[in-house]
Amino acid sequence: MALFDLRLQDVHNRLAGGELSVSELVDASFGRIAETDERVKAFLTLDEEGARTAAADLDKQLRDGGERGLLFGLPAGIKDNIVTEGLLTTCGSQFLRNYDPIYDATAVKKLKAAQSVTIGKLNMDEFAMGGSNENSSFYPTRNPWNTEYVPGGSSGGSAASVAAGQVYFALGSDTGGSIRQPAAYCGIVGLKPTYGLISRFGLVAFASSLDQIGPLTKNVEDAAYVLQAIAGHDPMDSTSANVDIPDYIGSLTGDIKGLKIGVPKEYIDQGIDPKVKEAVLEALKKLEELGASWEEISLPHTEYAVATYYLLASSEASSNLARFDGVRYGVRTDDPDNLLDLYRKSRSEGLGPEVKRRIMLGTYALSSGYYDAYYLKAQKARTLIKQDFDKAFQSCDLIVGPTAPTTAFRIGEQVGDPLTMYLNDICTIPVSLAGVPAISVPCGMANGLPVGLQIIGKAFDERTVLRAAHAFEQHTDHHKRRPQL
């Protein structure tokens, strides 16, 4: 059995028993990267020196019998829009190709406190804008199940790396589905927590009212461990929720008797690949066998979610990305005529087409004369979408459906058609707009590629989401499948 197929608890037992060292784990990670990353292209930057030094320190600690953190010794990859002190953070953009952060994101600090080992930084769609990883300005990451296919986006590097067995777990970020959709396409587990549960301090902002950091793992138990390590209030993030952090790991009881599940007809009626639908219905049957009950519900404003999202996310992006002006960090154009010219040329040279398109859309939606028709209208539509969820959660504990309407598509297939690409996120976007938590877990295969089941919960009820996902996983083998690389 490959090292990274072991459960976290087994890895920790072997470390404690002296059968394994952290240095061996880290070696295994770099070995697997050397073996596979030429084909997968998940990493942008590797930190061999830092990782080996950290591993040696942890091994010493192990010998000295010190206390071990929750993620002790586990090799981790970090999406490249989460800043890491002294380790290049590019956001997948030429604009930041030389950016050397002067601090760690809170989530990274917490990972370090939990004693995981950072292996390097993972590829992504530029500034997290995209659903396929083809918008990385360096190179596209490939799906480990079939390297002709996309891994999903924008945390495609994170998902592909975990699926390829290069790292034990990875951090990603999700704005409209960017953790869940690539997790589904790559056959792994991806959790987007409730908005505000994990600090966004040090996450390079795309759409601040939607962005969330979350774990990508091989199984639900690992997701609970990573969440436990990184959740919690942060005074450095003014939108961080000040709530008590429950015992996520303890919530994995395996018992889901009596849980009431709603299945939105809007997620399974139209535009869904019949084989994806079949896998989701099979999964519902399994949940029913385990004692849950389900009924069809309606989230009637789903058809407006994609339009709402693209207006709001682009508007926020146009504002957030104004900071990339070539003055304080990032690249600067050669020989500008004047200051305005410096801004314009630095941005035009450094930013890619999808980023420019969204800045343009957002600037337009916020501009004088159009604000009411676009931005304000979208804010009101968001209220209606959120109310759909509030209403649904009055009668059910969870909402379940597909993570994406199809399996992964071929690289290049949708590049020229941004609107079609946007519609891939139809099942994940409403959840982001409502700010509630959701997990994607593997639930089968279609067309030779993995299918994801999305389990959505009430705000701050990650425990029920994890419990149901874990129970499902314990009674199926989908999460044990590995791509042949």
Added chain:
Amino acid sequence: MSITIKDVEHVANLARLALSDAEKEQFTVQLNDILKYVDKLGELNTDDVEPTSHVLQVTNVMREDEVRASLPVETALRNAPDEEDGQFKVPAVLD
């Protein structure tokens, strides 16, 4: 609502982007497609609907007004494309 190349030029100026002619043409087509799609929000009656800018009940967050150490100048300038005398250097704003 449809937008023209002129609108694209205006928005690009607001967004501090210098677009090539090819980009202007491409964005005119693509933004029109996207705007046509988002116009479906017009179907929704939102007369009595309050806008949601944030899903959490967000309130102003304050910290104690205490004196703290600031970043060392060399750290703050670590990523500066150009600097002089401990400051970010840019082209002259006034002639």
